[in-house]
Amino acid sequence: xxxxxxxxxxxxxxxxxxxxxxxxxxxxxxxxxxxxxxxxxxxxxxxxxxxxxxxxxxxxxxxxxxxxxxxxxxxxxxxxxxxxxxxxxxxxxxxxxxxxxxxxxxxxxxxxxxxxxxxx
Numbered sequence: 001x002x003x004x005x006x007x008x009x010x011x012x013x014x015x016x017x018x019x020x021x022x023x024x025x026x027x028x029x030x031x032x033x034x035x036x037x038x039x040x041x042x043x044x045x046x047x048x049x050x051x052x053x054x055x056x057x058x059x060x061x062x063x064x065x066x067x068x069x070x071x072x073x074x075x076x077x078x079x080x081x082x083x084x085x086x087x088x089x090x091x092x093x094x095x096x097x098x099x100x101x102x103x104x105x106x107x108x109x110x111x112x113x114x115x116x117x118x119x120x
Contacts, residue, residue: 001042001104008035009097016090039067050112 011031018024044060051059080088 001038001046001108002101004035004038004042005097005101005104008032008038009094009101011035012090012094012097016087016094039064046112050115 011028015025015028015032019028043063044056047059047063048056077089077092080092084091
């Protein structure tokens with residue numbers, strides 16, 4: 001998860017910087033969309049590994065609702081774009097991805113390790 005979030009954060013920063021060039025736009029947007037696949041592959045896998053397979057579909061469904069909940073934040077990007085331009089939107093998105101990468105290593109990994117150790 002760290003790699004996917006960090007990859008996406010750097011890709012968004014580079015897309016904001018070099019996205020005016022058509023070739024770089026295609027390459028970097030492909031890179032960013034590639035990293036978005038974590039929602040469909042890593043999240044259900046870590047959920048199943050952590051909580052078992054008994055309610056895997058229910059747990060994965062609950063995780064997937066986070067995507068819909070996050071969509072409620074989309075209108076706020078127009079406020080960012082109005083006040084700071086599209087660079088502000090790119091910086092905000094990249095910052096949140098880099099924060100998620102750091103949290104995956106600093107918080108999620110130790111919590112998951114502790115949960116799996118004590119619930120065997």
